[in-house]
Amino acid sequence: MSVPQTKSELLAAIDKNFSKLVGYLDAIPAELAVMKTMEGHAKGTQMSVHNLVSYLLGWNSLVIKWMVSDAQGAPVDFPETGYKWNQLGLLAQKFYADYDGLNWSELQARLRSAKAEIVSLINQRSDEVLYGSPWYTKWTMGRMISFNTSSPYANANGRLRKWAKSHHLSLG
Template sequence: MTVPQTKAELRSAIDKNFSKLMGYLNTIPEEMTLDNAMDGHAKGTQMSVRDLVSYLLGWNHLVVKWITADEKGLPVDFPETGFKWNQLGLLAQKFYADYKELNYHALLTELESAKENIVRLIDERSDDILYGKPWYTKWTMGRMISFNTSSPYANANGRIRQWAKNNQFSLK
């Protein structure tokens, strides 16, 4: 899929990749979601399906935090307070820990809610706000949203397909 350049393309990419992702995630029994059987987000680490969902949820919450802070005229602390862009592995570990108390179905519900929140925030903005000017360094708001929603959803789809293949599990 090409990189979204408009609000409509961004919505389409998010909806397409998220729909496929949720289709996969909803087929996986909760008891299989704790096995650390896929490559983690930090080099040399392993993660579970739950961790992957926690990672996506963490980034979705950050996107909402960024847009909401910007809307209020507050400075946006990219990527997250206390983390630099070269510490994304540590940030992933934080996300895994942040949501460890939620059961798998609650994680999925929370991810769905966070995604819907992002879609609402996109819908409230024009193409010009999303793509008309740089928002963070050279990146537009729309591109930053895409970097942290539709792109990771697509990446997660590939990780889950590989996990399923390695575990002889059918995602159908």
């Protein structure tokens, strides 16, 4: 799928990649989800599927924070307060820790909820707001949302397929 250029394309990309992701996650038993046997976000590290979902939830939560702040006319602190773009490895570690206490089903429920909230926030905005002008440096709001939702969902799907194959697990 090409890079979304409109609200409808953005919603379609999010839906397509998230639906596939949810199908994969539903096929993963809780006991396997916590094993640190997947290549991590930082080079030379290992993470669990639980960490991967925590990472997605962390970014989805930031997208919500950004969009809500923007709607309130408040400045948006990209990527996150206290972090710079060259510290994304540290931010990933923060996300892992933020959601470490959630069990597998709670974590998935939170991710579904965050995705639904993002879709709702997108639906409250026009194509012009989403794609009509730069929002962060040269990137439009729609592109920043895509960078942190549909694109990471697609990346996670690839990681999960590779991980499942190495564990002789069918994702459906």
